[in-house]
Amino acid sequence: MSDVMQNGGAAPGDAPATLTKKDFTSDQEPRWCPGCGDYAILSAVQGFMPELGIEPHKTVFVSGIGCSGRFTYYMDTYGMHGIHGRAPALATGIAVANPDLSVWVVTGDGDGLSIGGNHLIHALRRNVNIKILLFNNQIYGLTKGQYSPTSEEGKVTKSTPFGSVDHPFNPIALALGVEATFVARTIDNDRQHLTEVLRRAAQHQGTAFVEIYQNCNVFNDGAFDLLREKAQGKQNQIRLEEGEPIVFDEGNRCVRVGENGRYEIAATADTDPASIVVHDPHGRPSLAFALAHLSKGPDEPSCIGVFHEVERPVYGQAIQHQLQAATERLGKGDLDTLLRSGDTWTVD
Amino acid sequence: MSKAVRERNRIVVRFAGDSGDGMQLTGDRFTSATAVLGNDLATLPDFPAEIRAPAGTVHGVSAFQIQFASDDITTPGDHADVLVAMNPAALKADLDKVGKGGVLVLNEDSFTQRNVEKAGYETDPIEDGTLDGYQVFKVPMTSITVRATEGIGIGKKEAERAKNMFALGLVSWMFGRPTETTLSWLEKKFGSKQEIFDANVAAFKAGYHFGETTELFAESYRVEAAPQRPGTYRNVAGATALAWGLVAAAERSGLPLFYASYPITPASELLHELSRHKNFGVITIQAEDEIAAANMALGAAFTGQLAVTGTSGPGVDLKAETIGLAVIMELPMILVDVMRAGPSTGMPTKTEQADLLLAMYGRHGESPLPIVAAATPSDCFSAALEAARIAVRYRTPVILLSDTFIANSSEPWALPDVDELPTIDPAFASPNGPDFLPYSRDDRLARPWAVPGTPGLVHRIGGLERQDGTGNISYDPANHELMTRLRQAKVEGVADDVPALEVDDPSGDAELLVLGWGSSLGTITAAVGAARADGKKVATAHLRHLNPFPANTAEVVRAYPKILIPEMNLGQLAALIRAKYLVDAQTYSKVQGLPIFAEELENEITRMLDE
Numbered sequence: 001m002s003d004v005m006q007n008g009g010a011a012p013g014d015a016p017a018t019l020t021k022k023d024f025t026s027d028q029e030p031r032w033c034p035g036c037g038d039y040a041i042l043s044a045v046q047g048f049m050p051e052l053g054i055e056p057h058k059t060v061f062v063s064g065i066g067c068s069g070r071f072t073y074y075m076d077t078y079g080m081h082g083i084h085g086r087a088p089a090l091a092t093g094i095a096v097a098n099p100d101l102s103v104w105v106v107t108g109d110g111d112g113l114s115i116g117g118n119h120l121i122h123a124l125r126r127n128v129n130i131k132i133l134l135f136n137n138q139i140y141g142l143t144k145g146q147y148s149p150t151s152e153e154g155k156v157t158k159s160t161p162f163g164s165v166d167h168p169f170n171p172i173a174l175a176l177g178v179e180a181t182f183v184a185r186t187i188d189n190d191r192q193h194l195t196e197v198l199r200r201a202a203q204h205q206g207t208a209f210v211e212i213y214q215n216c217n218v219f220n221d222g223a224f225d226l227l228r229e230k231a232q233g234k235q236n237q238i239r240l241e242e243g244e245p246i247v248f249d250e251g252n253r254c255v256r257v258g259e260n261g262r263y264e265i266a267a268t269a270d271t272d273p274a275s276i277v278v279h280d281p282h283g284r285p286s287l288a289f290a291l292a293h294l295s296k297g298p299d300e301p302s303c304i305g306v307f308h309e310v311e312r313p314v315y316g317q318a319i320q321h322q323l324q325a326a327t328e329r330l331g332k333g334d335l336d337t338l339l340r341s342g343d344t345w346t347v348d
Numbered sequence: 349m350s351k352a353v354r355e356r357n358r359i360v361v362r363f364a365g366d367s368g369d370g371m372q373l374t375g376d377r378f379t380s381a382t383a384v385l386g387n388d389l390a391t392l393p394d395f396p397a398e399i400r401a402p403a404g405t406v407h408g409v410s411a412f413q414i415q416f417a418s419d420d421i422t423t424p425g426d427h428a429d430v431l432v433a434m435n436p437a438a439l440k441a442d443l444d445k446v447g448k449g450g451v452l453v454l455n456e457d458s459f460t461q462r463n464v465e466k467a468g469y470e471t472d473p474i475e476d477g478t479l480d481g482y483q484v485f486k487v488p489m490t491s492i493t494v495r496a497t498e499g500i501g502i503g504k505k506e507a508e509r510a511k512n513m514f515a516l517g518l519v520s521w522m523f524g525r526p527t528e529t530t531l532s533w534l535e536k537k538f539g540s541k542q543e544i545f546d547a548n549v550a551a552f553k554a555g556y557h558f559g560e561t562t563e564l565f566a567e568s569y570r571v572e573a574a575p576q577r578p579g580t581y582r583n584v585a586g587a588t589a590l591a592w593g594l595v596a597a598a599e600r601s602g603l604p605l606f607y608a609s610y611p612i613t614p615a616s617e618l619l620h621e622l623s624r625h626k627n628f629g630v631i632t633i634q635a636e637d638e639i640a641a642a643n644m645a646l647g648a649a650f651t652g653q654l655a656v657t658g659t660s661g662p663g664v665d666l667k668a669e670t671i672g673l674a675v676i677m678e679l680p681m682i683l684v685d686v687m688r689a690g691p692s693t694g695m696p697t698k699t700e701q702a703d704l705l706l707a708m709y710g711r712h713g714e715s716p717l718p719i720v721a722a723a724t725p726s727d728c729f730s731a732a733l734e735a736a737r738i739a740v741r742y743r744t745p746v747i748l749l750s751d752t753f754i755a756n757s758s759e760p761w762a763l764p765d766v767d768e769l770p771t772i773d774p775a776f777a778s779p780n781g782p783d784f785l786p787y788s789r790d791d792r793l794a795r796p797w798a799v800p801g802t803p804g805l806v807h808r809i810g811g812l813e814r815q816d817g818t819g820n821i822s823y824d825p826a827n828h829e830l831m832t833r834l835r836q837a838k839v840e841g842v843a844d845d846v847p848a849l850e851v852d853d854p855s856g857d858a859e860l861l862v863l864g865w866g867s868s869l870g871t872i873t874a875a876v877g878a879a880r881a882d883g884k885k886v887a888t889a890h891l892r893h894l895n896p897f898p899a900n901t902a903e904v905v906r907a908y909p910k911i912l913i914p915e916m917n918l919g920q921l922a923a924l925i926r927a928k929y930l931v932d933a934q935t936y937s938k939v940q941g942l943p944i945f946a947e948e949l950e951n952e953i954t955r956m957l958d959e
């Protein structure tokens with residue numbers, strides 16, 4: 001296999017350095033609602049792709065149904081806009097069939113966690129070499145405002161006029177639970193953080209799962225204000241930095257190991273520095289799981305950044321290795337020999 | 349002692365026993381020995397969906413039927429000449445499948461009071477007159493097997509398990525089958541487990557010698573080899589032939605084969621078989637569900653692989669939306685539907701041809717696609733190649749229909765010269781200017797296949813309506829009508845790119861056309877052959893292409909005053925033919941999970957001619 005295979009996916013840096021945002025911007029005009037968080041994510045992704053150094057023709061964006069599904073059309077790369085929820089399966093086919101491609105999945109909380117939940121967890125389990133961006137706006141936008149599997153309990157929507165009685169998914173905990181090898185969260189309007197998380201996701205070998213808090217200003221405006229609005233956002237974002245003690249709110253608050261080993265938020269001033277959690281994304285998933293459960297949702301201070309990042313064999317590569325090994329052991333397949341295997345007889 | 353040998357042209361043998369008795373294996377080995385002897389043959393495995401239903405009950409009976417002959421045969425036979433019943437339940441389940449005066453070889457040891465009652469008999473059928481009119485041979489198979497394996501060093505239970513080899517040995521003697529094939533197979537299978545191997549050989553030989561030496565059997569039968577055209581032959585089951593046909597299509601197109609599937613009876617065999625051929629570069633994925641399997645295949649199709657997903661009816665239902673996506677994306681892909689009896693879970697191990705209208709219409713919107721159906725086990729090979737040819741040439745999903753009967757059944761196959769097999773040109777798009785048009789069309793209305801990784805052809809496809817030419821999203825009313833008609837016209841255009849529908853009408857003035865499709869070919873051939881032997885003038889034609897029909901189909905069906913369509917459904921092809929050609933096609937239906945009997949069909953032919 002080529003070096004590219006070894007790296008799994010198109011190798012960053014093998015394209016001319018002259019790539020620009022324009023090379024990744026298609027001639028189709030985005031048609032999201034004015035003010036939608038998707039614009040910011042699109043702009044950040046288009047702007048970031050040249051940095052990867054992978055040419056547009058070696059890149060494939062795959063999406064499903066929902067507002068996020070249109071993302072594919074706005075990237076000037078190869079693209080497949082599939083049916084509802086199945087993008088991870090389409091992307092698995094693409095990534096396995098051609099390991100030289102850089103494959104990105106764009107999905108939403110309805111597409112990825114409701115109708116497509118099965119494909120999402122199995123892609124994460126297999127560790128296919130794809131990067132999954134889950135735009136979480138906690139609402140169904142394209143169908144005009146029903147509650148989603150990440151909507152908070154009690155959510156009043158068109159389909160839940162008396163409030164939702166569904167308990168929501170915690171997408172980060174879900175991904176950790178199925179042993180995803182890269183799990184991160186970022187926010188639509190924090191371009192720098194978003195770009196940094198995408199960069200780490202792109203470098204990861206295997207499935208990278210990135211939850212992006214995305215504001216739907218029409219059907220669920222302000223759902224993430226506590227974390228994304230300038231005024232209070234900085235105070236409530238718990239930024240995870242590898243090897244650093246987890247402190248936030250300009251150092252005033254921290255995440256510490258409390259009683260029974262539970263993680264809890266505390267005032268830094270009242271905390272023994274030794275009990276402040278030092279973030280280790282390469283550690284046991286249970287640590288990341290505890291961070292995922294620090295808050296019940298984005299209406300409380302919540303972690304952003306890379307929760308978990310570990311290495312595991314990559315699915316497409318494992319398949320290619322089997323093909324190689326079988327060919328070495330059995331010799332290259334010969335059709336005539338195959339047809340004549342077993343008992344035959346000849347009539348003259 | 350030399351016994352009389354009676355010549356016969358055709359024999360139907362049925363092995364029946366508990367699911368755990370190894371009847372499929374016994375039948376399979378008998379088939380191999382028969383094939384090597386040069387008889388023509390056709391088989392019918394007939395087993396329950398339960399892996400091991402309660403032992404000794406009728407629900408748990410597993411049977412294997414084979415017809416072999418010194419002339420050309422096309423069905424596994426309507427009625428058995430010989431039934432080997434390993435227990436009372438097998439007798440109870442299958443006695444009605446034995447012809448009048450037929451031979452019953454019963455494992456006498458198993459006819460205990462308890463087993464007789466478990467099978468649902470009130471009294472012992474051997475004693476109470478139930479078997480009057482049959483030739484009954486009571487053979488203590490279990491106890492002889494146990495005696496024959498004494499001293500080998502295996503327990504009684506294991507010894508008893510070899511009784512199917514005793515039955516195989518006995519029947520092998522009855523019909524003069526060679527022993528070498530079975531013995532060498534046993535060596536391959538059990539060679540490393542010396543005691544098990546010894547026990548099976550001892551049981552097999554004991555059965556063979558029992559026939560030869562005891563006075564119970566006065567004569568054996570000989571069925572001469574059937575005249576076959578020169579060539580090298582093998583016996584092949586439909587599932588194997590279909591898998592190999594896909595491998596062949598990959599070889600002849602230069603495209604890697606990508607097969608994604610979710611386990612489902614009776615299509616799992618395809619996944620099993622293809623998974624063995626990784627040295628052909630075949631990628632197989634056992635997906636998390638049917639929908640994922642279809643989408644993985646579609647993703648692979650986008651990247652330029654020969655993409656296939658296989659399933660049975662329930663899986664086709666689940667894949668429908670993805671197939672519709674493949675229709676609008678206009679990517680080459682094959683969906684194999686190994687049909688089984690429905691609706692819903694239905695009868696998973698029983699055959700039916702009731703997915704034709706599902707294949708035809710089972711998607712929302714105007715969603716046309718070509719349909720190809722295999723007619724016999726060995727025909728599955730070329731049907732797979734043909735499905736691949738159409739898929740690749742027309743950039744379209746194709747549904748390839750097989751069914752439980754031909755998937756599990758086997759027949760002798762004259763091996764093709766692989767260098768003579770048709771080639772398939774993927775004709776990938778290459779950059780030819782600044783403005784690539786992913787939805788431009790060639791002379792057969794196929795669009796370019798532009799695979800990711802190719803510079804200059806970057807484009808997006810998806811499930812939203814495409815603008816003609818550019819492939820951009822379009823909600824333009826006139827464009828939608830144009831695209832709908834283009835997709836339809838493209839599929840209809842396949843009609844003149846497939847062989848004309850051949851008619852077999854020896855007298856040239858038949859009044860009745862028997863029109864078939866899929867696995868009913870064997871039955872139709874046998875029934876029409878018998879009717880013609882009886883002096884009747886009957887024409888036949890068999891459709892391999894179900895959508896579109898070959899270009900001359902109108903001419904064929906309108907040439908006959910009477911048309912009879914035998915189908916294992918309630919008249920699905922008849923509905924299509926009647927709707928399209930306005931002819932009074934009559935249906936002969938059977939939906940019992942089993943192939944139509946030749947005799948039944950012959951009677952229907954007679955009835956229609958007398959009308």
